[in-house]
Amino acid sequence: MAEKFLFLAPVLLLALQVGVDAQRYYHPRSYLGRDLYEHGRSxxxxxxxxxxxTCGVGAHCIHGSVRPVxxxxxxxxxxxxSQCxxxxxxxxxxCRSHQTCVNQHCVNPCEGTCGINANCDVRNHIPVCTCPAGYTGNPFSSCRIADPEEACHPSPCGPNTKCHVANNQAICTCLPGYRGSPLSxxxxxxxxxxECGAQQSCRDFKCVSPCSDCGVNADCETVAAHRAVCKCPRGYHGDPYRICSAECTSDSECPSYKPACxxxxxxxxCVNSCGVNADCNLRGLTPVCSCPRNMTGDPFTFCRPFEARDLCEPNPCGANAKCTPGHDRTGAERPVCTCPTGYIGNALVSxxxxxCELDSQCSDHLACVGYQCVDPCLGNTQCGSGAVCMARRHLAVCTCPSGHNGDALVNCYESQSVVASTRYYRYKRNGNYTLPASEAADANGVTEEKQE
Structure with a gap:
């Protein structure tokens, strides 16, 4: 546009000048090929x-064909x-980024561009209109204060619903007690x-538990046919659909035959506290169970008549001892404790x-007596006076010492004779005296000894 304007300016000026001086108009083509000075110069x-x-400020002048241009x-x-x-x-x-070139001038493009209450920002010479925060509408015409619930006015939801706005979107929900599609x-x-489950009933158009029908302190045992089955709890009596009252609140309110609350x-x-056939006695309010005198057993489960075998069950004797039912000197039944074969000790203790049980289980110079290996000489008490005892082959062997004669089991005395005599050996075991086999032929083989 600027170049066209510059091009047309000298043509227009020339036409005006010619019109003023000559007071006549010429078609531009009539000048072509003509000699305008054929009649001379004015x-x-x-x-x-x-x-x-000649020209205005900011303009320049050139000589045209007939006049300055x-x-x-x-x-x-x-x-x-006049002036350029x-x-x-x-x-x-x-122009600057926040301006726009209009009619060859850098101007603010926001002036008169956006609507009422709208904000205008110039971005790369282009005006951008927006509604401010908290406002809504068309920023090119008018912005108004935003209504948070505007999306719900009018409500897009169906009957019996509630509409609320979240993230600028209308959300539809059914009112309490209602169900279905909130849109329809x-x-x-x-x-x-x-229309309710088996454990519920319809109350005020809602499916609820009918247990609220039970009275004060009552228990709701179950629900049958959409109705509550109420019962007074243990210790309470009354109408379970109205009120259940307690029989007692402390022991002092109870009678003597039922003393505990x-x-x-x-x-x-004591009721159901003890076993069959057991006795129950109260110690305070604590039941104490016991079997009667002629019975035995577990008083918490079962008591039965006493039997002889019960004397030894459980075993009252010492460790490893044997218990046998018996009687004492008065004839009363009592357990008898004995150590079993092969055992020794106090049967009441252990x-x-x-x-040992056999001599062979002891050393050659010892004998098995009372399940113990002992010296059969028993400290030289098994031989006669003056005799010497030596244990061999588990027996006590008694002999008269050298220079003595006599019966080693009875008495040995100092010999006064010069006549040699045969030494006799006698053995004692378990209180019986024996002779060696070599001397048994002459039971009366005793040599007479002379005294000096």
Missing amino acids: ISDNLVTCGPH CACLAGYSGDPL IKIECLDNSE GCRHECESDG VYNACIDP CERGE
Whole structure:
């Protein structure tokens, strides 16, 4: 546009000048090929030339075919005969980023662009209109204060629903007690018990537990046919659908035959506390169970008549001892404790396994006596006076010492005779005297000895 304007300016000026001087109009084509000076030059033809004041400020002058031609300098616009002003811009790139080139001027593009209450921001010479925070509407016409629930006005939800806005979106939900599709409409949760589960009933159009029908302190045992089955708890009595009252709150409120208050009920603590045939006696309010005198057993489970075998069950004797039912001197039944074969000790305390049962289990110079290996000489008490005892082959062997004669089992005395005599050996075991086999032939083989 600027270039076209600059091009047309001198043509228009020339036409105006010709029209004023000649007072006549010519078609531009009538000048072609003609000699405008065929009739001579006028005074003005010789006087009008380019001078300092021929054209306006900011314009420049050139000599045309017949007259000077004025035109605005490059980058300027205006009236070349009066004043040309420097052009501010030709496109947006010559303006700052927050301005736009309009009619060769850098202007604020936001002026008069956006609507009422709207914000305008220039981005790369382009005005951008937006509604401020908390406002809504068309930013090119008008912005108004935003309504948080605007998405719900009018409500897009069906009947019996609630509409609320979340993230600028309308959310539809059924009202309490209603169910169904909130977009098409909601209805009551129930109209009758049959529309509820087996453990519920329809109350105020809602499926609820019917146990609320039970009275004060009553228990709701179960629900049958959508109705509560109520019962007074243990220790309470009354109408379970109205109120259940406690029989007692402390032991002092109970009679002597039911002295204990347990779970608000007076009871006899002995009931079902002891076993079959057992006796129960109260120690305070604590039941004490015992079997009768002629019975035995576990008083908490079963008591039975006493039997002889019960004397030894459990075994009252010492460790490893044997218990046998018996009697004492008065004939009363009593357990008899003995150590079993091969054991020794106090049967009432403990029986220990013996050292032996056979002589062969002892050394040659010892004998198995009372399950113990002992010296059969028993400290030289088995021979006669003056005799010597030596244990051999588990026996006590008694002999008269050298220079003595006599019966080694009875008496050995000092010999006064010079006549040699045969030495006799006698053995004693278990209180019996024996002779060696070599001397048994002459039982009376005793040599008479002379005394000096």
